[in-house]
Amino acid sequence: MSNLSTYFNALFFIALPYAALVLFFLIGIRRYLRRGFTYSSLSSQFLENKQHFWALMPFHYGIITVLTVHIAAFLIPRQVEWWGRVPARLWFMEIGMLAAGLLTLAGLVAAMVRRKVNRKIAVVTSAADWIILVLLLLQIVSGLGVAILHPWGSSWFSIAVTPYLWSIVKLDPNIALVAVMPALVKYHIINAFLIIAFFPFTRLVHILVMPNPYLWRRPQVVRWYRRPQAARG
Amino acid sequence: MDVRVQMSMVFHLDKCIGCHTCSLACKNIWTDRKGTEYMWWNNVETKPGTGYPTGWEDQEKYHGGWELKDGKLGLRSTSKTQTVFNIFHNPNQPSMDDYYEPWTYDYQNLFNAPEGSDQPTAVPLSMVTGDLIQIKAGPNWDDDMGGSPVYAESDPNLAALNPDQKAQMFAIERLMFFYLPRICNHCLNPSCVASCPSGALHKRGEDGIVLVDQKRCRGWRACIAACPYKKMYYNWQTGKSEKCVLCYPRLETGQAPACFHSCVGRIRYLGVILYDADRIHEVASLPEDQLIEGQRSLILDPRDPVVIAGARQNGIHDAVVEAACKSPTYRFVKDWKMALPLHAEFRTLPMLFYVPPMAPVMAHKSETALENNSEDLFADIEEARAPIEYLASMFGTKHTGKVRYALRKQKAVRWYRRAITVGDVDMPTAERMLREADCTPAEAEAIYRLTSLCSFEERFVIPPMHREQAIEMLEDPLEHKQGVGFGFMDGPRRGL
Numbered sequence: 001m002s003n004l005s006t007y008f009n010a011l012f013f014i015a016l017p018y019a020a021l022v023l024f025f026l027i028g029i030r031r032y033l034r035r036g037f038t039y040s041s042l043s044s045q046f047l048e049n050k051q052h053f054w055a056l057m058p059f060h061y062g063i064i065t066v067l068t069v070h071i072a073a074f075l076i077p078r079q080v081e082w083w084g085r086v087p088a089r090l091w092f093m094e095i096g097m098l099a100a101g102l103l104t105l106a107g108l109v110a111a112m113v114r115r116k117v118n119r120k121i122a123v124v125t126s127a128a129d130w131i132i133l134v135l136l137l138l139q140i141v142s143g144l145g146v147a148i149l150h151p152w153g154s155s156w157f158s159i160a161v162t163p164y165l166w167s168i169v170k171l172d173p174n175i176a177l178v179a180v181m182p183a184l185v186k187y188h189i190i191n192a193f194l195i196i197a198f199f200p201f202t203r204l205v206h207i208l209v210m211p212n213p214y215l216w217r218r219p220q221v222v223r224w225y226r227r228p229q230a231a232r233g
Numbered sequence: 234m235d236v237r238v239q240m241s242m243v244f245h246l247d248k249c250i251g252c253h254t255c256s257l258a259c260k261n262i263w264t265d266r267k268g269t270e271y272m273w274w275n276n277v278e279t280k281p282g283t284g285y286p287t288g289w290e291d292q293e294k295y296h297g298g299w300e301l302k303d304g305k306l307g308l309r310s311t312s313k314t315q316t317v318f319n320i321f322h323n324p325n326q327p328s329m330d331d332y333y334e335p336w337t338y339d340y341q342n343l344f345n346a347p348e349g350s351d352q353p354t355a356v357p358l359s360m361v362t363g364d365l366i367q368i369k370a371g372p373n374w375d376d377d378m379g380g381s382p383v384y385a386e387s388d389p390n391l392a393a394l395n396p397d398q399k400a401q402m403f404a405i406e407r408l409m410f411f412y413l414p415r416i417c418n419h420c421l422n423p424s425c426v427a428s429c430p431s432g433a434l435h436k437r438g439e440d441g442i443v444l445v446d447q448k449r450c451r452g453w454r455a456c457i458a459a460c461p462y463k464k465m466y467y468n469w470q471t472g473k474s475e476k477c478v479l480c481y482p483r484l485e486t487g488q489a490p491a492c493f494h495s496c497v498g499r500i501r502y503l504g505v506i507l508y509d510a511d512r513i514h515e516v517a518s519l520p521e522d523q524l525i526e527g528q529r530s531l532i533l534d535p536r537d538p539v540v541i542a543g544a545r546q547n548g549i550h551d552a553v554v555e556a557a558c559k560s561p562t563y564r565f566v567k568d569w570k571m572a573l574p575l576h577a578e579f580r581t582l583p584m585l586f587y588v589p590p591m592a593p594v595m596a597h598k599s600e601t602a603l604e605n606n607s608e609d610l611f612a613d614i615e616e617a618r619a620p621i622e623y624l625a626s627m628f629g630t631k632h633t634g635k636v637r638y639a640l641r642k643q644k645a646v647r648w649y650r651r652a653i654t655v656g657d658v659d660m661p662t663a664e665r666m667l668r669e670a671d672c673t674p675a676e677a678e679a680i681y682r683l684t685s686l687c688s689f690e691e692r693f694v695i696p697p698m699h700r701e702q703a704i705e706m707l708e709d710p711l712e713h714k715q716g717v718g719f720g721f722m723d724g725p726r727r728g729l
Contacts, residue, residue: 038728040452040472047361047469049328060321119362120329124469124727203728209451211320211430215313219427220513224438 005179012190013175017168020197027200028208041206047120055114059107065100066143069093069154074165077158084155093154094147101144108137132202135195142188150182161189235510236533236543238553239421239441239584240479241562242493243502243572244414245684246590247643251412253277253373255492255501259416262480262491268470270335270360273372274477275492277414281388281402281623282375284413286331289463290576290627291389296325298424298461298579299517306518306580311428311459320430325458329469333370335360361469379410393626402620409618411590413627414500416492417464417477418575418583419443421508421531422517425476428459434474440505440698441584442479450474461579471727489693499687504560504694505553506567506584507533507540517580521630524577531582532567535560556696561683562586569680571639573628589624589639591617591647610648610666614640638671642680645670649677 032039045052073080084090112133115125146153160177167174178189199205259275278284288294296310308315310325319325338355346353359366375384380403391399401407419436423443426434433449434456436442445456452472456465468475480490488494493501508531516527533540535557544554557563565572565586572586591614614637615621621640625633645666652663667677683691 035726035728036448037471037473038726040450040728042472042728043452043454043467044469045322045326045454046328046457046467049326049330053322053324056321119364123362205728206451209431211317211432211451211453214430214432215317217432220422221426221429221432221435222438223435 009175009179012186012193013164013178014168014173016190016193016197017173020193021168023197024199028205031200031205032208039205039209040203042124042203044121044124047124048114048118051110051114051118055107055110057107058103059111062100062102062104062107063140066097066104069097070157073154073157074162077162081155081158084152084158090152090155094151097154098144098147101140101147105137105140105144108133108140112137128198128202132195132198132204135191135198139188139191139195142184142191145184146188150185234533234539234543236507236540236547236549237441237510238439238544238549238557239506239508240419240484241441241504241506241560241566241584241586242416242419243562243565243586243588245500245502245572245588246411246413247588248498248500248684249277249412249414249590250498251277251279251377252497254495254497255414256372258491258495259477263478264475266468266470268468269466269475271329271332271372272466272468272475274464274466274475275414275416276372277412278373279376279378279384279410280413280627281385281391281410282378282381283384283387284375284415285333285372286327286463287370288387288389289461292461292579295327295458295461295463297459297463298581299422300580301518304518306514308424308428308459309461311424311455316428316430316453316455320453320455323454323458326454326467327457327463329361333372333374334366336366336368377410380408385410390623390626393622393631394620398620398622402618402623407618411619413575413587414492415462415464415575416585417443417479418462418581418585419477419479420584421510421528421582422513422580424459424461424579424581425456425465428455429453430455437481440481440484442481442484443476444478444481445474445476447471447473447475461576461581462583484695485698487695487697489689489695493693499692502561502565502683502687502692504562505557505696506560506563507535507544507549507554507557509533513582517582521578522632524580524630525573525635528574528577528582529567529570532563534567535563550697550699553696556694559694561687561692561694564679564683569642569676570635571642571680573635573639575627576630578630587628588643589628589636590619591640591643610662610669611641611644614644641670642672645672646677646680646684649674650681 045056069080084093115121115129115133150156160181164174164178178186181189255275256273256277260273263274264270264272273285276285284290292298292309298309299306300309301307336357336359339358340355342353343355356365357368358364375381378384386403391402394402402409419442421441423434423436426436426443430453431449431451433446433451435444435446437444450473452467452474454467454474456474457463457467459465464476466475467473480488480492483490483494489503493503512531516524516531519527535541535544535554541554545551562572565588572588574583574586577583609615621633621636622631624640625631625636629636645663648658648666649663652658652660664674667674672680
């Protein structure tokens with residue numbers, strides 16, 4: 001392995017991930033504490049209601065499906081690998097993920113067109129929105145490319161990528177397995193870390209404040225400002 | 234019994250002159266910021282008319298509020314399951330087109346236009362995009378348009394009328410309209426609060442004012458679909474929901490809310506009531522024809538020793554109970570039963586009550602003098618230009634009884650006072666009217682006084698808010714004029 005590619009691998013698969021994670025947590029938490037007001041979905045449905053449906057619904061449902069399987073392969077790699085041992089199940093997974101990826105792509109392109117075409121939406125579109133949209137577009141296109149050119153990802157991800165990701169988490173980076181990956185896969189990983197690095201500067205932070213206590217609370221919320229307890233049903 | 238306090242309001246529609254002073258007072262204080270130009274936390278609608286946002290009363294269109302499904306109370310379109318699946322795109326959320334696109338005028342052009350043969354004009358510019366726009370709608374676009382086939386005939390309440398009554402309402406020389414000022418109802422069973430995925434919307438325990446915690450709001454927008462009165466607004470600039478705050482910073486300093494304070498017709502009354510929070514769910518689940526009576530029964534008598542003991546137990550200050558005894562709302566709603574909730578069938582238990590309007594008076598059979606020798610002294614209520622079924626669709630859950638009662642009492646008080654001051658009605662007739670309207674001379678005097686001669690202190694009975702114990706003591710609400718609007722100390726800068 002040449003010096004240059006060693007340097008390249010260390011930069012993009014060790015330095016970049018840690019830089020991304022530090023930014024993600026440091027900026028994310030700082031922004032929550034200091035400028036918590038800015039944590040919002042920043043929905044633009046109010047300004048434009050029709051294209052919104054055809055862009056946002058496919059994008060969100062698509063990306064949630066794709067991300068869930070990625071996270072599953074990271075958290076429970078053995079089970080995901082086991083699932084792929086039967087060809088029918090593997091095919092189901094491959095086709096399902098490809099379809100979800102295409103759904104995401106269609107939604108994202110529609111969202112970008114909507115932001116470009118609609119004057120009202122342009123008013124509430126920032127530079128950060130465009131940067132993250134382009135990063136997401138590159139991520140989805142490269143992901144679809146991987147799915148088509150290097151299939152059976154649901155199986156090799158669990159074996160090759162998951163150990164690398166865990167080595168990052170365990171502060172003992174081992175890039176031997178990713179260093180030999182095809183260029184497109186490498187790009188997909190690098191772009192993913194770029195998105196994580198940029199995440200806390202963008203509207204993506206709304207993912208961090210997804211509602212959940214809501215699902216179990218009582219319908220009415222009462223706050224007593226003069227009593228020690230914060231809330232009483 | 235769980236005794237709680239509610240800041241509660243009465244609007245006397247018979248006195249409203251439709252001047253919109255309330256709306257402007259509110260706008261100048263609260264919604265003069267970017268992203269809120271289209272919002273009118275207080276607006277005045279002409280009835281019959283479509284209102285703001287267009288046709289808001291039609292829940293077949295907007296799917297707001299609560300409904301009984303197999304006897305169980307549930308949100309019409311914003312249950313937890315529906316909200317989770319609709320969180321990316323809420324199919325029941327109105328868009329700016331349902332309100333109007335706010336605009337200003339290019340006044341600078343009047344000064345800067347190059348010299349020419351034409352007078353320079355100030356063209357309308359969108360306050361969203363800054364582009365030249367064609368104005369198609371405004372917040373009171375159907376103002377005074379009673380009888381209009383475009384606006385008045387699209388009033389959702391007309392569904393309660395038969396074709397004859399409808400034709401009567403739109404007949405030439407019988408046209409009628411009245412005004413309906415609206416603010417947030419600060420409901421006891423608010424559907425906006427119940428639908429909020431972030432838990433940002435809440436009721437203040439101390440006075441029942443419904444507020445949005447701007448820092449917790451994440452712009453999921455379920456509240457906008459959930460509120461059947463469409464009094465939740467989305468700030469497109471900050472990505473947060475906003476609503477009427479009942480001018481709580483003013484209340485905390487003993488002042489009436491701006492819309493109340495500025496009301497030219499003095500139609501507005503404000504006072505606390507005590508209610509039993511344990512029974513909210515039970516009352517909100519009652520059959521439709523019992524909702525108004527049920528809501529009245531929630532309101533407790535502040536002179537009842539049991540209620541006072543319950544209030545003390547819940548940490549309610551004696552001064553607040555004292556204010557509840559003087560509350561004009563209690564008198565209109567509970568003692569006199571003249572004030573009724575708007576669209577109680579939405580089941581949010583609204584805490585803004587309306588005295589239904591008497592106007593316009595019908596021209597009588599006799600050309601020269603008022604006829605009062607009919608055996609039915611209340612005939613003109615039944616024959617009024619506004620069919621009682623129309624008012625009942627708004628204030629009586631389509632049942633005319635409560636509305637008729639309120640109108641008869643108003644008329645009886647008028648005739649009683651007429652007998653005293655003008656003398657063209659004889660006292661026995663006036664007293665007979667009072668009896669038939671379930672009223673006594675003493676009560677009639679009290680109603681007359683609070684309706685016609687009420688002083689500032691009688692209309693607005695604001696208890697001490699004990700600001701010394703409250704939050705945000707050191708904050709100056711005016712510090713961020715045109716900046717924050719309300720809530721907290723850093724500017725409401727939009728996130729990236």
